[in-house]
Amino acid sequence: MTLQRTPIHITDAVARVIKHTKETKIETIDYLDSYGRFLAEDLYANEDLPLFNKSAMDGFAIRSVDSIGASGDNRIAFKVVEELPAGKTSDYTLKENEAFRIMTGAEIPTSADAVVMFEQSKAIDDTLFTIRKPFEPNDNIAMRGEEVKTGELVVPKGTLINPGVVANLATFGHGKVRVHQLPKVAVMSTGSELLDVEDKLTRGKIRNSNTPMIISQLKRMGIEAKVYRFKTDELDEILEIFKELTSDFDVVITTGGVSVGDYDLLPKVYAHYDAEVLFNKVAMRPGSVTTVAKLNDTLLFGLSGNPSACYSGFELFARPSILKMLGGKNIYAPIVEATLGADSKKANPFTRFIRAELEYTGGTLYASPAGFNKSNAVTSIARSNGVIILPSGSRGFVAGDQVKVMLTDVTSGTPSFLLTEDD
Ligand SMILES: Nc1nc2c(c(=O)[nH]1)N[C@H]1C(S)=C(S)[C@@H](COP(=O)(O)OP(=O)(O)OC[C@H]3O[C@@H](n4cnc5c(N)ncnc54)[C@H](O)[C@@H]3O)O[C@H]1N2
Ligand code: MOO
Numbered sequence: 001m002t003l004q005r006t007p008i009h010i011t012d013a014v015a016r017v018i019k020h021t022k023e024t025k026i027e028t029i030d031y032l033d034s035y036g037r038f039l040a041e042d043l044y045a046n047e048d049l050p051l052f053n054k055s056a057m058d059g060f061a062i063r064s065v066d067s068i069g070a071s072g073d074n075r076i077a078f079k080v081v082e083e084l085p086a087g088k089t090s091d092y093t094l095k096e097n098e099a100f101r102i103m104t105g106a107e108i109p110t111s112a113d114a115v116v117m118f119e120q121s122k123a124i125d126d127t128l129f130t131i132r133k134p135f136e137p138n139d140n141i142a143m144r145g146e147e148v149k150t151g152e153l154v155v156p157k158g159t160l161i162n163p164g165v166v167a168n169l170a171t172f173g174h175g176k177v178r179v180h181q182l183p184k185v186a187v188m189s190t191g192s193e194l195l196d197v198e199d200k201l202t203r204g205k206i207r208n209s210n211t212p213m214i215i216s217q218l219k220r221m222g223i224e225a226k227v228y229r230f231k232t233d234e235l236d237e238i239l240e241i242f243k244e245l246t247s248d249f250d251v252v253i254t255t256g257g258v259s260v261g262d263y264d265l266l267p268k269v270y271a272h273y274d275a276e277v278l279f280n281k282v283a284m285r286p287g288s289v290t291t292v293a294k295l296n297d298t299l300l301f302g303l304s305g306n307p308s309a310c311y312s313g314f315e316l317f318a319r320p321s322i323l324k325m326l327g328g329k330n331i332y333a334p335i336v337e338a339t340l341g342a343d344s345k346k347a348n349p350f351t352r353f354i355r356a357e358l359e360y361t362g363g364t365l366y367a368s369p370a371g372f373n374k375s376n377a378v379t380s381i382a383r384s385n386g387v388i389i390l391p392s393g394s395r396g397f398v399a400g401d402q403v404k405v406m407l408t409d410v411t412s413g414t415p416s417f418l419l420t421e422d423d
């Protein structure tokens with residue numbers, strides 16, 4: 001086996017992974033379980049929205065024609081003939097200077113065409129009130145179909161089902177929704193140095209942080225992974241496990257053992273099973289040895305053992321691929337421009353990813369390296385909420401330079417509420 005590997009550009013690597021990713025089968029699930037999935041079909045309006053002309057305010061529904069000429073000096077009186085809370089309807093036909101007492105959301109009876117807010121009226125007694133200004137037809141009324149008409153596209157296929165989409169499923173009566181199945185994902189860290197979180201530390205050993213990290217990155221996507229243990233770094237054992245993994249799972253994520261070391265077994269596994277290696281070297285740091293292969297219909301993500309490399313390898317390759325399996329359209333983390341908050345003096349022979357702390361101050365988005373940032377760093381992953389991307393072939397960067405930042409952790413908040421009284 002040759003130890004020479006040819007690095008390819010990240011964009012090429014991402015494109016290869018996505019090209020080899022297939023959507024999973026479609027299933028029908030309860031709409032309340034659909035949050036975080038992607039619509040597998042367009043969502044159309046089954047009805048007009050609003051469904052009927054409805055009061056937009058609490059007040060009185062009147063015939064606008066009866067309000068003509070109303071002023072402070074010429075208050076016009078109305079008599080309440082019926083009360084209409086939301087959900088109650090009436091076929092009564094208003095006569096001159098009659099009104100319904102109507103609440104927000106109630107259907108406007110056909111004989112009324114404007115709503116007077118309580119605040120725009122003066123009560124004389126329980127059934128009489130006056131107004132001091134004229135009302136136009138449709139004042140304070142939400143018109144049938146003003147938001148969307150029957151048959152219009154509301155949310156296109158491939159959209160992430162966020163709480164707003166769930167609200168629309170409910171609005172249009174879709175109790176069941178078609179989505180792509182959750183891919184079956186297995187996670188396995190390799191390395192005879194690895195101990196579990198509560199094992200006693202012994203010489204030369206470390207705690208396995210990659211498995212729980214990847215499990216959490218998957219959880220963030222709504223996926224429960226199955227964890228496999230592999231402790232010996234013996235080829236026979238890993239070959240046996242892989243036989244099971246590739247027949248049962250859509251995605252197998254391994255960490256470690258992917259470089260050129262004597263006990264880096266993944267390249268041997270790919271070769272043994274004649275997997276199609278999409279790439280085994282990417283022109284990036286960290287994670288240059290990240291490998292992605294395909295065996296039958298299973299995608300094998302061989303992430304680097306070094307924690308920072310492992311984290312970005314997942315976000316760069318596994319995440320968009322899994323989102324595509326789920327039928328997602330917008331599968332890539334957004335990349336925005338930011339101002340570098342501190343120097344980053346190293347030259348960058350390969351594209352460099354730097355775990356970063358993002359801060360929005362005084363109208364500027366600053367991105368600062370989140371401390372120790374080598375490939376083996378684990379603490380900076382905890383502190384960061386994005387990744388600075390420095391292009392390959394560039395020299396060092398200094399504070400104030402414009403850089404690109406990938407928003408890998410958009411769930412992170414800010415320490416203070418960013419709206420002020422001037423906004
Ligand atoms: N001769 C060469 N050596 C190395 C190269 C190279 O190109 N030529 N690449 C280096 C780079 S870059 C990286 S990154 C690492 C990648 O190594 P592997 O993916 O094979 O990972 P391991 O060897 O298994 O482990 C590397 C490192 O990470 C620690 N590790 C592994 N698994 C975990 C885990 N689950 N939790 C926490 N830490 C983990 C492991 O103990 C090692 O320290 O290879 C370089 N070598
Ligand atoms: O694969 Mo490495 O993460 O470039 O240090």
Ligand SMILES: [Mg+2]
Nearest residue numbers: 257259261264
């Ligand atoms: Mg290694």
